[in-house]
Amino acid sequence: MRLNRFLAAAGLGSRRHCDEVIAAGQVTVNGQLCTNFSTQVEPNDHVKVGHRLVRPAETLTIALYKPAGFVCTRRDPQATDTIYDLLPAKFSRLFNIGRLDAQTEGLLLLTSDGDLAQHLTHPRYKVEKEYEVTLDRLWDPKLAEKLRVGVFLDGKRARLTRVQAIGPTRLRVILQQGMNRQIRRMFYAVGYDVKRLVRTRLGHLRLGEMPRGAWRPLTKLELTKLRS
DSSP: OBHHHHHHHTTSOOHHHHHHHHHTTOEEETTEEOOOTTOBOOTTOOEEETTEEEOOOOOOEEEEEEOTTOBSSSOOTTOSOBGGGGSOGGGTTOEESSOOOTTOEEEEEEESOHHHHHHHHOGGGOOOEEEEEEESSOOOGGGHHHHHHOEEETTEEEOOSEEEESSSSEEEEEEOOOOTTHHHHHHHHTTOOEEEEEEEEETTEEOTTOOTTOEEEOOHHHHHHHHO
16 A cells, blocks of 8 residues: 555545655654655554554445535534534544535435545546436426537536436436536526435445435445445
């Protein structure tokens, strides 16, 4: 395991922060000063930051059904409810993978695994996110192709991978991008207001029958599928 990844897994912060700690000469490996963040660390190596011996903490990833009205942040002076209010205090080291805006509900992952977070959010991996959309009026199926081709938001082309009607005003859509409030803004661009938006799937992982506000740890099999 690379040294910066090792330190991040030990809870010292992001890899960028760990790189800065290493470059500042604060890290020793088996008693030798190490300033190369890509140094490979073996399981039996002794790694110290200053005088403190550090070891990677066991990673944890949970699935949460985020209700509408909760924001994806630890503290927000403009909001009374955050997703961390729904979790036990022992999960204070977890961070959310991506975001859902305040009024969007559904599947949200929180983790202490930086590698998993990068895999699920980096554009090159094109991880699918599936949503159920409820509109303010009857859907015109002719507009589906326009959303698949894309509309411009903030000078960038925003696309939906799939648009499928499941009712007169309800759609199932698949997204691979991650622009701010992308789905709501795309439907607004073609003349609709989104009344309800629920994320039902992320990669291979589905929301299922989880109640609003509930959480559960992911299984090893689910984590393996997410990483694939």
